[in-house]
Amino acid sequence: MLSEVRFEGVHKIFGTETAVEDLNLTVNAGEFLVLVGPSGCGKTTTLRMLAGLERPSYGRILIGDKLVNNVSPRFRDVAMVFQSYALYPHMNVYDNLAFGMRARGASNDLVAQRVRETAEVLGLGHLLQRRPSQLSGGQRQRVALGRALIRQPQVFLMDEPLSNLDAGLRVQMRAELSRLHQRFRVTTVYVTHDQVEAMTMGDRIAVLNAGRLQQVDAPETLYDNPANMFVAGFIGSPRMNFVPGRLASSEGKASVSFLGITTPLGTGARLTAGAASGDVTVGIRPEDLMWRPAAGPDCTLTLHAEVDVVEPMGHEAYVTALCAGETVTSRFPPRSGVRTQESVELALNPARLHLFDAQSGITILQRPVAAAAETLRSVGEARTNEPAEGRSERHRQPEAPLAPSRSEEIS
Amino acid sequence: MAVAGTLGPRLDRERFQWSSLLMLAPGSVLLLVLFLGPVLYALYIGFTNLALVGSRSRDYSFTGLENVTRMLGDYVFIKSSWLTILFVVGSAIVGQSVLGMLLAILLRNAVVPIRAVVGSVVIVAWVLPEITVALIWYAFSQAGGTLSILLGHTSSNYLVLVPMLIVSLANLWRNVAFSMLVFSAGLRNLPSEVLEAAEVEGASVFRRYRLVILPLLRPTIVTNLLLVTILNLSEFTLIYAMTQGGPGIETTTLPIYVYQEAFVFHQLGYGTAISLVLVLIGAFFSLLFVRASRSQV
Numbered sequence: 001m002l003s004e005v006r007f008e009g010v011h012k013i014f015g016t017e018t019a020v021e022d023l024n025l026t027v028n029a030g031e032f033l034v035l036v037g038p039s040g041c042g043k044t045t046t047l048r049m050l051a052g053l054e055r056p057s058y059g060r061i062l063i064g065d066k067l068v069n070n071v072s073p074r075f076r077d078v079a080m081v082f083q084s085y086a087l088y089p090h091m092n093v094y095d096n097l098a099f100g101m102r103a104r105g106a107s108n109d110l111v112a113q114r115v116r117e118t119a120e121v122l123g124l125g126h127l128l129q130r131r132p133s134q135l136s137g138g139q140r141q142r143v144a145l146g147r148a149l150i151r152q153p154q155v156f157l158m159d160e161p162l163s164n165l166d167a168g169l170r171v172q173m174r175a176e177l178s179r180l181h182q183r184f185r186v187t188t189v190y191v192t193h194d195q196v197e198a199m200t201m202g203d204r205i206a207v208l209n210a211g212r213l214q215q216v217d218a219p220e221t222l223y224d225n226p227a228n229m230f231v232a233g234f235i236g237s238p239r240m241n242f243v244p245g246r247l248a249s250s251e252g253k254a255s256v257s258f259l260g261i262t263t264p265l266g267t268g269a270r271l272t273a274g275a276a277s278g279d280v281t282v283g284i285r286p287e288d289l290m291w292r293p294a295a296g297p298d299c300t301l302t303l304h305a306e307v308d309v310v311e312p313m314g315h316e317a318y319v320t321a322l323c324a325g326e327t328v329t330s331r332f333p334p335r336s337g338v339r340t341q342e343s344v345e346l347a348l349n350p351a352r353l354h355l356f357d358a359q360s361g362i363t364i365l366q367r368p369v370a371a372a373a374e375t376l377r378s379v380g381e382a383r384t385n386e387p388a389e390g391r392s393e394r395h396r397q398p399e400a401p402l403a404p405s406r407s408e409e410i411s
Numbered sequence: 412m413a414v415a416g417t418l419g420p421r422l423d424r425e426r427f428q429w430s431s432l433l434m435l436a437p438g439s440v441l442l443l444v445l446f447l448g449p450v451l452y453a454l455y456i457g458f459t460n461l462a463l464v465g466s467r468s469r470d471y472s473f474t475g476l477e478n479v480t481r482m483l484g485d486y487v488f489i490k491s492s493w494l495t496i497l498f499v500v501g502s503a504i505v506g507q508s509v510l511g512m513l514l515a516i517l518l519r520n521a522v523v524p525i526r527a528v529v530g531s532v533v534i535v536a537w538v539l540p541e542i543t544v545a546l547i548w549y550a551f552s553q554a555g556g557t558l559s560i561l562l563g564h565t566s567s568n569y570l571v572l573v574p575m576l577i578v579s580l581a582n583l584w585r586n587v588a589f590s591m592l593v594f595s596a597g598l599r600n601l602p603s604e605v606l607e608a609a610e611v612e613g614a615s616v617f618r619r620y621r622l623v624i625l626p627l628l629r630p631t632i633v634t635n636l637l638l639v640t641i642l643n644l645s646e647f648t649l650i651y652a653m654t655q656g657g658p659g660i661e662t663t664t665l666p667i668y669v670y671q672e673a674f675v676f677h678q679l680g681y682g683t684a685i686s687l688v689l690v691l692i693g694a695f696f697s698l699l700f701v702r703a704s705r706s707q708v
């Protein structure tokens with residue numbers, strides 16, 4: 001039942017535009033892979049190729065060891081949540097949900113039961129007789145999600161399935177999806193723009209930019225060891241600070257100078273083979289750049305900066321400051337009392353620095369992976385004010401809320 | 412609701428403005444004079460004994476239901492009505508619409524060269540003048556014509572053997588492009604992701620057409636049926652050019668009978684009465700389609 005999905009050298013070219021370029025990606029059987037990237041980077045195109053709605057220009061796509069390049073969507077046994085919902089406008093919610101099961105010849109009783117269960121989970125129970133045009137955007141999106149969830153396919157493809165839901169509902173649905181995945185372990189490719197969703201739901205995250213795969217890794221690894229500046233800047237909010245620096249190494253000891261200070265590179269971190277002395281880009285995550293009074297003993301470096309903007313978020317504040325001619329963002333505790341144009345001392349742990357090649361933007365520093373929980377917390381809080389729910393669903397045991405009769409499920 | 416009484420008149424109701432009458436007046440007058448007037452006049456003429464020539468052309472009179480009684484006993488009229496319905500249902504509703512739909516579907520899935528060639532051939536048939544089409548099909552179905560050679564009976568004149576079938580086919584051949592174009596446009600405008608969703612969900616081609624595509628095309632289908640019925644109901648040129656309603660009265664559809672009564676036998680009153688029946692048949696079909704379109708939307 002669990003099926004692996006493989007892209008081998010897949011390209012998709014529309015006219016003169018390359019939407020996906022040389023994609024090599026394996027989604028392990030039963031894995032929840034999150035696909036992220038800026039708008040227009042080829043996420044939907046990737047899903048559509050996997051669903052069979054778009055033929056790859058080059059390369060091979062395999063689902064469960066079976067080459068599917070020439071298999072029609074009907075026989076791929078995937079369920080897709082379309083970014084635009086694509087509900088059947090002339091059918092009510094019930095028939096929309098039932099369509100796929102009926103097409104596969106399920107009995108009326110089974111269909112009725114599964115529709116009821118699915119509608120229940122998605123909070124659509126009272127809307128079954130409505131047509132899509134009589135639903136709100138968020139309700140339509142839940143119908144689109146339900147239309148996929150009602151089936152038990154080999155692969156789920158979800159294109160931003162929660163983007164139109166309010167914060168509360170989104171947290172709830174996120175938990176629901178995670179539970180379902182825990183329970184049935186259907187291989188899933190999940191596209192999202194939401195960092196919290198990406199970090200909390202994904203077994204691994206694949207980052208795409210301009211049609212090219214940048215990195216695929218577990219959320220913590222991706223966060224702590226971004227392969228290049230694009231990934232470093234894309235994952236994490238507020239964005240990582242990038243400042244110019246210089247790398248110098250003598251007698252095997254490397255040191256880096258930036259923002260007017262020089263520091264030896266911490267133990268544990270090591271430079272990659274390609275790293276050479278000279279210009280580099282130094283990356284500092286805002287949460288690693290702390291207010292001196294709030295900083296721990298690890299933060300041995302001190303920077304002097306002038307506050308430019310303070311953005312209070314409630315449970316913390318983002319402070320944009322000018323430091324040695326560069327603008328940097330740092331995370332302050334709430335109610336620090338810091339004001340614009342005030343001089344502050346920022347503290348930095350040298351072990352938390354990221355180094356990138358100044359030209360190519362590729363990382364030149366390998367660091368050990370930090371504790372997962374801390375990473376998750378920092379990202380989760382950085383993103384929104386959503387309650388703690390989202391943090392660790394992935395680690396929670398399923399509570400079987402949608403307890404469908406999967407054993408009777410049609411093949 | 413409780414608040415309704417306290418808040419004064421509703422602001423979101425449609426309101427009538429007297430000044431709009433002024434704006435509507437010129438259009439209304441034109442409509443009355445040029446449209447409603449003639450229609451009512453025709454209705455009146457249908458119940459008189461007006462003739463085209465002779466004494467009755469000047470002093471005609473209202474004859475009540477006389478024309479209606481005459482119709483009910485008129486063998487030619489009864490047969491003509493059936494022929495008209497046969498023609499409209501067979502050639503227009505079934506033939507033209509079904510074939511037009513099939514062509515539209517096939518062309519949609521065809522490769523570009525085939526689509527271009529077949530599409531233009533079909534449309535050329537439609538652009539040809541009706542007289543030309545009549546001539547082509549007349550020649551085609553004569554003894555020694557292409558059809559008789561194809562069927563291996565060179566001495567058979569199919570326009571005499573099965574006249575209604577031949578004129579229906581000629582009409583179908585000429586008009587199928589219209590339905591094809593209407594349906595092609597309808598198919599092109601379907602939301603493609605909805606069809607893709609059905610495909611991903613595992614529905615077969617047949618199922619997709621039955622449960623998704625045709626229901627979504629329903630408004631297009633109804634529009635097509637309405638237009639095609641109304642256009643074919645009054646079809647005169649093609650049939651008259653091919654057969655003059657013959658042999659005998661085998662192809663005398665109502666428009667041809669109206670022409671004969673009114674302009675050959677000079678019975679304007681009776682001819683008008685028959686054309687009113689034509690209007691009734693058209694209204695009947697239109698109502699049927701509109702009802703069908705509403706029942707499931």
Ligand SMILES: Nc1ncnc2c1ncn2[C@@H]1O[C@H](COP(=O)(O)OP(=O)(O)OP(=O)(O)O)[C@@H](O)[C@H]1O
Pocket residue numbers: 014015017018019037038039040041042043044045046083
């Ligand atoms: N049918 C098409 N014809 C031409 N270009 C296309 C087509 N579909 C997609 N593209 C292009 O391919 C690129 C990738 O599109 P895609 O829809 O995969 O982006 P995406 O990552 O899903 O973006 P978003 O986050 O905005 O949904 C875009 O630049 C888009 O313009």
Ligand SMILES: [Mg+2]
Pocket residue numbers: 043044045083159
């Ligand atoms: Mg997209």
